[in-house]
Amino acid sequence: xxxxxxxxxxxxxxxxxxxxxxxxxxxxxxxxxxxxxxxxxxxxxxxxxxxxxxxxxxxxxxxxxxxxxxxxxxxxxxxxxxxxxxxxxxxxxxxxxxxxxxxxxxxxxxxxxxxxxxxxxxxxxxxxxxxxxxxxxxxxxxxxxxxxxxxxxxxxxxxxxxxxxxxxxxxxxxxxxxxxxxxxxxxxxxxxxxxxxxxxxxxxxxxxxxxxxxxxxxxxxxxxxxxxxxxxxxxxxxxxxxxxxxxxxxxxxxxxxxxxxxxxxxxxxxxxxxxxxxxxxxxxxxxxxxxxxxxxxxxxxxxxxxxxxxxxxxxxxxxxxxxxxxxxxxxxxxxxxxxxxxxxxxxxxxxxxxxxxxxxxxxxxxxxxxxxxxxxxxxxxxxxxxxxxxxxxxxxxxxxxxxxxxxxxxxxxxxxxxxxxxxxxxxxxxxxxxxxxxxxxxxxxxxxxxxxxxxxxxxxxxxxxxxxxxxxxxxxxxxxxxxxxxxxxxxxxxxxxxxxxxxxxxxxxxxxxxxxxxxxxxxxxxxxxxxxxxxxxxxxxxxxxxxxxxxxxxxxxxxxxxxxxxxxxxxxxxxxxxxxx
RNA sequence: GGUCCCGUAGCUCAACUGGAUAGAGCAUCUGCCUUCUAAGCAGAGGGUUACAGGUUCAAGUCCUGUCGGGAUCACCA
Numbered sequence: 337x338x339x340x341x342x343x344x345x346x347x348x349x350x351x352x353x354x355x356x357x358x359x360x361x362x363x364x365x366x367x368x369x370x371x372x373x374x375x376x377x378x379x380x381x382x383x384x385x386x387x388x389x390x391x392x393x394x395x396x397x398x399x400x401x402x403x404x405x406x407x408x409x410x411x412x413x414x415x416x417x418x419x420x421x422x423x424x425x426x427x428x429x430x431x432x433x434x435x436x437x438x439x440x441x442x443x444x445x446x447x448x449x450x451x452x453x454x455x456x457x458x459x460x461x462x463x464x465x466x467x468x469x470x471x472x473x474x475x476x477x478x479x480x481x482x483x484x485x486x487x488x489x490x491x492x493x494x495x496x497x498x499x500x501x502x503x504x505x506x507x508x509x510x511x512x513x514x515x516x517x518x519x520x521x522x523x524x525x526x527x528x529x530x531x532x533x534x535x536x537x538x539x540x541x542x543x544x545x546x547x548x549x550x551x552x553x554x555x556x557x558x559x560x561x562x563x564x565x566x567x568x569x570x571x572x573x574x575x576x577x578x579x580x581x582x583x584x585x586x587x588x589x590x591x592x593x594x595x596x597x598x599x600x601x602x603x604x605x606x607x608x609x610x611x612x613x614x615x616x617x618x619x620x621x622x623x624x625x626x627x628x629x630x631x632x633x634x635x636x637x638x639x640x641x642x643x644x645x646x647x648x649x650x651x652x653x654x655x656x657x658x659x660x661x662x663x664x665x666x667x668x669x670x671x672x673x674x675x676x677x678x679x680x681x682x683x684x685x686x687x688x689x690x691x692x693x694x695x696x697x698x699x700x701x702x703x704x705x706x707x708x709x710x711x712x713x714x715x716x717x718x719x720x721x722x723x724x725x726x727x728x729x730x731x732x733x734x735x736x737x738x739x740x741x742x743x744x745x746x747x748x749x750x751x752x753x754x755x756x757x758x759x760x761x762x763x764x765x766x767x768x769x770x771x772x773x774x775x776x777x778x779x780x781x782x783x784x785x786x787x788x789x790x791x792x793x794x795x796x797x798x799x800x801x802x803x804x805x806x807x808x809x810x811x812x813x814x815x816x817x818x819x820x821x822x823x824x825x826x827x828x829x830x831x832x833x834x835x836x837x838x839x840x841x842x843x844x845x846x847x848x849x850x851x852x853x854x855x856x857x858x859x860x861x862x863x864x865x866x867x868x869x870x871x872x873x874x875x876x877x878x879x880x881x882x883x884x885x886x887x888x889x890x891x892x893x894x895x896x897x898x899x900x901x902x903x904x905x906x907x908x909x910x911x912x913x914x915x916x917x
Numbered sequence: 918g919g920u921c922c923c924g925u926a927g928c929u930c931a932a933c934u935g936g937a938u939a940g941a942g943c944a945u946c947u948g949c950c951u952u953c954u955a956a957g958c959a960g961a962g963g964g965u966u967a968c969a970g971g972u973u974c975a976a977g978u979c980c981u982g983u984c985g986g987g988a989u990c991a992c993c994a
Contacts, residue, residue, distance in 0.1 A: 762956090778930070792943065
């Protein structure tokens with residue numbers, strides 16, 4: 337029960353029912369309160385049928401009695417029965433004080449959870465020696481937003497990145513560079529160049545004659561052995577180039593405002609992972625089959641989870657298990673969430689079932705947050721084929737677009753540097769919001785044109801509303817508003833004002849729902865609605881130009897409250913607050 | 918073939934997991950800037966929620982089947 341306004345309303349209803357001789361469960365009443373589908377109907381709607389059924393009464397009769405009794409209540413400004421619903425409006429003076437923190441920090445306060453809880457969130461996972469594309473961006477934005485929401489909900493969070501830095505793709509890339517004497521151009525981003533070398537290497541291999549293919553295969557195998565030997569020139573070059581990729585990734589993370597508590601690589605756990613498998617093979621948990629070692633999960637209809645190939649090498653699942661054990665040991669998380677695209681659903685079912693079979697109870701609190709892919713109009717992106725949309729390319733286009741718009745409007749007043757700075761912040765919001773607003777289970781078909789618009793349901797729209805609020809405050813001739821002073825809140829009786837207040841009160845509930853359902857898009861949607869409701873209020877109600885001083889003050893206070901809530905919401909979505917745009 | 922996910926307005930997506938007349942954004946049309954930022958607001962048109970059954974006071978949401986799209990199912994990651 338995170339919505340203070342609905343808590344108040346449910347208490348009013350419980351008390352009123354009690355005076356009628358009906359006992360009702362407060363939580364059940366709370367869950368029977370929703371927002372009116374149309375603003376004209378009212379602010380809140382109480383569904384009578386759930387509680388009526390529990391009380392063994394006819395919903396209509398129950399509703400009529402309750403409605404008549406609520407009409408006498410001094411905290412309710414309007415109440416009307418509409419079939420099985422009772423539509424209500426609370427006096428604004430009842431809601432607004434519930435939304436003010438005494439700390440006056442300018443942010444919505446972090447929630448104190450009833451039980452402490454630690455989350456491990458793994459996300460991003462770009463492979464080194466490959467280009468980073470907008471698919472990775474969706475992953476990171478999803479994971480990072482989830483981390484922020486969980487932290488606001490009072491949980492402790494351990495954010496983990498995990499790079500595929502070994503295996504065939506790396507060997508191919510390095511083999512190609514060294515065999516054909518490639519080198520990056522002066523001033524070129526080396527990480528991006530590596531991604532191109534990987535694409536070129538696959539093209540070279542695919543175009544090879546049978547004799548060349550044999551030769552190439554031997555060369556790649558030699559590079560792979562060189563890297564695994566942890567010494568010699570191939571190993572040294574692998575370490576050097578890997579860093580180029582990691583540097584590029586961090587450039588992108590900085591731009592996106594994404595951070596991690598741990599930046600782990602497959603090579604960090606691959607050795608350990610082999611010994612873990614052997615240990616559990618000896619314990620009789622794992623079995624040998626057709627020369628390979630793995631977990632028999634046929635009782636759970638998950639087949640065979642292979643952990644050692646017949647050549648003795650580990651696989652992806654092997655390392656995932658070793659890394660999970662390391663995290664259980666070192667971080668002691670209550671819940672682990674793996675943000676990975678939905679093609680890995682079967683893989684994670686196997687990994688979790690294997691951890692369970694190994695006797696780790698944490699396995700039952702591991703979740704795969706499976707999201708759909710980002711595709712182009714021509715279908716799936718593949719870094720192997722090179723038909724990807726690189727994130728750095730998208731960033732360049734967005735910033736150019738934003739600069740163009742800003743120059744048109746502000747070239748007379750703003751410096752070039754200021755324009756570039758704000759353009760960057762607008763571009764970041766376009767990317768973050770564009771990626772997070774869609775349900776994780778929905779595919780995103782990328783087209784550049786729609787990403788370059790900053791109107792409607794977009795990140796820049798949120799920034800625009802925030803900038804409007806700041807502008808109102810700059811232009812006000814009154815003293816800066818103090819929310820803890822006497823404010824005649826109940827003067828706020830316009831529909832748009834009541835709608836906005838009720839929406840603000842729902843903030844923490846939406847954070848919680850987004851966390852428990854692992855759907856940060858729900859919070860994005862909440863934030864967009866918040867901005868829209870402010871705009872509706874802005875259009876309907878004069879603020880600075882309101883002649884009545886106490887009403888003007890109350891509206892300025894509502895503007896300030898919105899600034900606090902919208903600002904915090906933007907922080908949770910990593911959408912930068914902009915004071916002028 | 919088995920398993921999992923998806924199918925909602927011309928297009929892109931919502932719908933707080935069973936609740937009122939299914940909502941937004943693009944796009945189209947109509948209003949609103951000599952008065953708080955028009956990156957905005959208000960309004961119009963646009964829907965048999967793929968199809969057929971079922972469950973119940975109530976189904977886009979749950980169950981069954983059909984059709985269509987995608988993913989995945991042992992030595993890839």
